[in-house]
Amino acid sequence: xxxxxxxxxxxxxxxxxAGPPTSVDGFVKEFLRELNFGQGVTLAQSTVNDQxxxxxxxxxxxxxxxxxETSRRQFEQQTKGVAYxxxxxxxxxxxxxxxxxxxxxxxxxxxxxxxxxxxxxxxxQEVEPGLGNGGLGRLAACFIDSLATMGVxxxxxxxxxxxxxxxxxxxDDQQVEQPDGWLALGAPWEFPHPEQAQLIGFGxxxxxxxxxGVTRTRWVPAWDVKALPYNYMVPGYLNGRVNTLRLxxxxxxxxxDLKIFNAGDFEEAVRSQTFAENISKVLxxxxxxxxxxxxxxxxxxxxxxxxxxxxxxxVLPEGFDLHELPERIxxxxxxxxxxxxxxELMRVLVDEKKMDWDEAWAITKxxxxxxxxxxxxxxxxxxxxxxxxxxxxxxxxxxxxINDEFLxxxxxxxxxxxxxxxxxxxxxxxxxxxxxxxxxxxxxGAKVNGVAELHSQLLxxxxxxxxxxxxxxxxxxxxxxxxxxxxxxxANPALSExxxxxxxxxxxxDLERLRELEPYAEDEEFRAxxxxxxxxxxxxxxxxxxxxxxxxxxxDHMVDVMVKRLHEYKRQLLKVLHIVTLYDRIVSGEVAxxxxxxxxxxxxxxxxxxxxxxxxxxxxxxxxxxxxxxDPRVEGRLKVLFPPNYNxxxxxKVIPAADLSEQISLAGKEAxxxxxxxxxxxxxxxxxxxxxxxxxxxxxxxxxxxxxxxMSEPEVQALQDAGYxxxxxxxSDPTLRRAIDLxxxxxxxxxxxxxxxxxVSNLLHQxxxxxLADFASYIAEQDRVDVAYGDQEQWTRxxxxxxxxxxxxxxxxxxxxxxxRIWHTPPVR
Ligand code: F55
Numbered sequence: 045x046x047x048x049x050x051x052x053x054x055x056x057x058x059x060x061x062a063g064p065p066t067s068v069d070g071f072v073k074e075f076l077r078e079l080n081f082g083q084g085v086t087l088a089q090s091t092v093n094d095q096x097x098x099x100x101x102x103x104x105x106x107x108x109x110x111x112x113e114t115s116r117r118q119f120e121q122q123t124k125g126v127a128y129x130x131x132x133x134x135x136x137x138x139x140x141x142x143x144x145x146x147x148x149x150x151x152x153x154x155x156x157x158x159x160x161x162x163x164x165x166x167x168x169q170e171v172e173p174g175l176g177n178g179g180l181g182r183l184a185a186c187f188i189d190s191l192a193t194m195g196v197x198x199x200x201x202x203x204x205x206x207x208x209x210x211x212x213x214x215x216d217d218q219q220v221e222q223p224d225g226w227l228a229l230g231a232p233w234e235f236p237h238p239e240q241a242q243l244i245g246f247g248x249x250x251x252x253x254x255x256x257g258v259t260r261t262r263w264v265p266a267w268d269v270k271a272l273p274y275n276y277m278v279p280g281y282l283n284g285r286v287n288t289l290r291l292x293x294x295x296x297x298x299x300x301d302l303k304i305f306n307a308g309d310f311e312e313a314v315r316s317q318t319f320a321e322n323i324s325k326v327l328x329x330x331x332x333x334x335x336x337x338x339x340x341x342x343x344x345x346x347x348x349x350x351x352x353x354x355x356x357x358x359v360l361p362e363g364f365d366l367h368e369l370p371e372r373i374x375x376x377x378x379x380x381x382x383x384x385x386x387x388e389l390m391r392v393l394v395d396e397k398k399m400d401w402d403e404a405w406a407i408t409k410x411x412x413x414x415x416x417x418x419x420x421x422x423x424x425x426x427x428x429x430x431x432x433x434x435x436x437x438x439x440x441x442x443x444x445x446i447n448d449e450f451l452x453x454x455x456x457x458x459x460x461x462x463x464x465x466x467x468x469x470x471x472x473x474x475x476x477x478x479x480x481x482x483x484x485x486x487x488x489g490a491k492v493n494g495v496a497e498l499h500s501q502l503l504x505x506x507x508x509x510x511x512x513x514x515x516x517x518x519x520x521x522x523x524x525x526x527x528x529x530x531x532x533x534x535a536n537p538a539l540s541e542x543x544x545x546x547x548x549x550x551x552x553x554d555l556e557r558l559r560e561l562e563p564y565a566e567d568e569e570f571r572a573x574x575x576x577x578x579x580x581x582x583x584x585x586x587x588x589x590x591x592x593x594x595x596x597x598x599x600d601h602m603v604d605v606m607v608k609r610l611h612e613y614k615r616q617l618l619k620v621l622h623i624v625t626l627y628d629r630i631v632s633g634e635v636a637x638x639x640x641x642x643x644x645x646x647x648x649x650x651x652x653x654x655x656x657x658x659x660x661x662x663x664x665x666x667x668x669x670x671x672x673x674x675d676p677r678v679e680g681r682l683k684v685l686f687p688p689n690y691n692x693x694x695x696x697k698v699i700p701a702a703d704l705s706e707q708i709s710l711a712g713k714e715a716x717x718x719x720x721x722x723x724x725x726x727x728x729x730x731x732x733x734x735x736x737x738x739x740x741x742x743x744x745x746x747x748x749x750x751x752x753x754x755m756s757e758p759e760v761q762a763l764q765d766a767g768y769x770x771x772x773x774x775x776s777d778p779t780l781r782r783a784i785d786l787x788x789x790x791x792x793x794x795x796x797x798x799x800x801x802x803x804v805s806n807l808l809h810q811x812x813x814x815x816l817a818d819f820a821s822y823i824a825e826q827d828r829v830d831v832a833y834g835d836q837e838q839w840t841r842x843x844x845x846x847x848x849x850x851x852x853x854x855x856x857x858x859x860x861x862x863x864x865r866i867w868h869t870p871p872v873r
Contacts, residue, residue: 060112062191063105066148073157075102087159090590093229095161096139096169099152100232103142106330107277111286118197119361124869125197127355129348129385130184130378132175132327133202133289136692138233139167140534141189141740145279160707169227172693175210175291178609179329179718180417182692184378186527186718186855192280192287193529193553195872201351202345204234204274204291212650212689217666221653234276240358242271242350243297246342250438255398262395263438269320270295271350281529281553285432294323294532331609331653332423333509341384341427342437348385348650356392366397367454370410374867375413377489380481385441386412395438407444413866414492415486415522417715418615429477445477447471451489453489454514468510486518491866494718495524496716496737520865523740524716525855528555533694538577539726539847546570555854558847565844575840578703578727580583588694593687595643597701601683602833605698605723606706607690608647613713613813616649617661617803619706620668621819621828624783626682627672632782639680641830644683646698648690660803662686667792667799681835695719700726703839704829707732708822710813712757721853731829733818737853744849750841751832753825755817762818762823770811773819780819784808791855
């Protein structure tokens with residue numbers, strides 16, 4: 045104890061050792077030290093990977109004092125902070141962002157050059173942590189970047205998947221998934237803390253016991269796993285602040301295998317270890333149809349329970365009065381994946397901290413807020429009572445009680461309206477008894493938000509109308525945003541430089557200042573520079589795609605990009621029908637190839653491994669691409685590129701090169717979209733439906749600078765109600781018929797009519813997302829795009845205005861909205 049006190053009161057106890065000097069010399073010394081002492085190699089012996097790892101560790105050293113200092117001050121200040129609970133963080137590469145945040149890029153570039161090393165080569169060596177599926181995971185990454193940059197106390201909690209989103213390859217034009225072993229070459233950004241491991245229980249039963257005259261319940265789990273935290277730095281931009289992302293890894297407890305081992309079954313002991321470690325083994329690649337798999341529920345409970353324990357027992361000071369929890373923390377639920385945290389906090393407060401149920405519930409209701417990211421009914425998570433009862437029996441009891449008391453309140457307010465009670469129950473009865481996690485989140489959350497204006501409106505009016513009526517003021521909107529650091533400053537250095545030269549550097553942390561660019565749309569010289577930058581970015585993308593996939597992007601082509609997860613509602617098929625239509629115009633002789641606006645179509649999309657229709661659509665895109673690209677009649681005026689394994693790293697190269705951004709979901713289906721924002725900020729024009737955040741983009745950039753097509757959400761609803769018959773559109777529109785017939789004829793499948801028959805027949809007889817209904821409008825608008833592109837000066841004007849008017853979509857602004865409308869965390873200096 046004396047030794048511990050001596051350590052804590054030492055004059056240097058809380059003063060971290062400063063990082064290496066911020067000079068080229070200081071950097072080079074530290075880098076060589078890491079290479080020699082960390083990697084154990086001389087410069088001459090070192091591989092690119094050695095150099096990358098040594099560089100990453102060197103950059104860490106510059107951040108370390110700030111990280112320790114941020115944590116210390118946070119502990120000292122004891123102000124309210126955010127715990128962002130997310131099963132996914134799609135971080136992208138770390139090195140470039142860390143260099144940007146510390147302003148070390150030039151020093152490092154120069155220092156490495158003096159050793160004969162190219163920084164860009166080392167940056168390419170990094171394997172991005174793909175710990176997310178798409179928009180939801182990337183949003184979490186943008187949010188924690190913004191919070192660090194704005195100096196808001198935040199811990200991100202999640203799962204350290206050993207395998208992130210699969211690596212996509214194409215074999216015979218079809219998707220094949222490969223494991224993403226992102227840790228294989230070393231993990232220089234993480235800090236494991238095995239001494240802070242938590243035990244997480246599963247299964248077993250509950251029992252009541254007498255606690256000095258009070259009957260209490262306790263949970264007796266049947267097995268447990270150890271949750272090991274791995275910390276990651278989340279550096280703020282040039283502000284000396286470093287927040288923490290804490291990801292949990294599952295490992296077997298000693299007891300877990302020891303018991304079995306001692307029973308003499310060594311093989312079983314090893315098997316059970318594997319069983320425990322499976323929990324954080326791999327990210328589920330489903331991004332819209334949760335499969336209700338037991339392992340997935342294990343993952344959810346595992347990370348949420350570890351995070352709540354960590355916060356309550358380790359982050360809060362000893363002796364903290366838990367009645368004040370809402371003044372200290374808000375747990376933000378990124379979709380329903382962490383909602384099991386609600387009964388978990390109740391269990392901790394009631395069973396472990398022996399708090400009165402009503403008191404605990406009053407606290408819990410103030411500590412959670414819920415963000416919904418979808419409108420598709422099949423994407424709303426539901427866990428069978430059967431599974432929950434087996435895996436988390438105490439949590440099921442708690443959910444039942446929450447539901448009973450909630451339904452009693454509903455009865456009190458609305459009377460014995462049994463239909464309404466059944467509609468609003470957290471427990472669904474048909475087709476099987478199951479817990480509706482979105483309802484639980486809505487009942488428990490202090491606030492519920494959608495992710496774009498239209499989405500929030502539809503959420504209130506169509507998905508949860510009873511709840512909106514029952515809880516006035518609970519529903520709100522926070523429109524998504526993207527971090528300007530990664531998606532403009534890092535991804536588009538040339539445009540960033542032009543912007544900074546024109547309006548100063550303030551835009552990087554105050555993106556609305558891009559407005560100051562508006563007058564330059566009329567400046568001919570500025571336009572020329574802006575256009576030259578777009579051309580430069582196309583050549584840069586060309587170089588990356590050439591090296592990666594052997595593709596070339598012709599200099600004189602419009603670059604038309606659709607990158608996002610493959611899903612029927614996003615309507616990649618509509619894009620395919622457009623390409624087939626253009627192709628058909630040429631090969632049928634309707635239009636001379638020379639008269640077609642040259643376009644390169646770039647797709648990027650992963651399909652969930654079990655989503656058969658999505659995989660067929662990938663196959664079709666590749667097949668159409670192969671045919672179109674190889675047909676001499678096209679004279680190279682249409683080109684279809686589908687680089688495999690679209691990820692954050694590729695996005696950073698492709699988005700800045702785009703002229704046209706495809707945001708063509710069926711109105712009312714895309715909650716927000718965030719790619720749409722990244723494209724507009726990088727000077728692409730959007731062709732899009734009135735859906736998600738497209739609505740707000742169009743409002744901001746102006747109708748003249750946006751290509752709108754398709755039905756509005758009310759029109760979609762009306763067509764649905766009237767009875768949608770896709771074949772009617774096929775029969776009455778000869779252009780559409782030719783495109784579909786061409787696919788059906790086997791023109792893209794070596795004459796085999798069966799290959800794409802399921803796609804064609806689904807379009808003709810189901811077409812859940814009304815591709816055929818919007819086809820004519822889409823083609824007409826695309827023809828206007830061609831005309832508009834013909835006037836390059838005017839196009840560039842529009843592109844500049846897209847940049848100047850979309851500063852609203854900074855995730856910094858999203859954070860301000862969360863703070864004002866939901867978190868009420870105090871401003872931090
Ligand atoms: C992942 C797992 C499950 Cl089980 C369900 C959904 C997902 C997922 O990745 N969803 C997702 O990415 N949703 C998207 O969220 C974005 C951020 O809010 C939105 O912009 C986008 O519209 C929405 O589809």
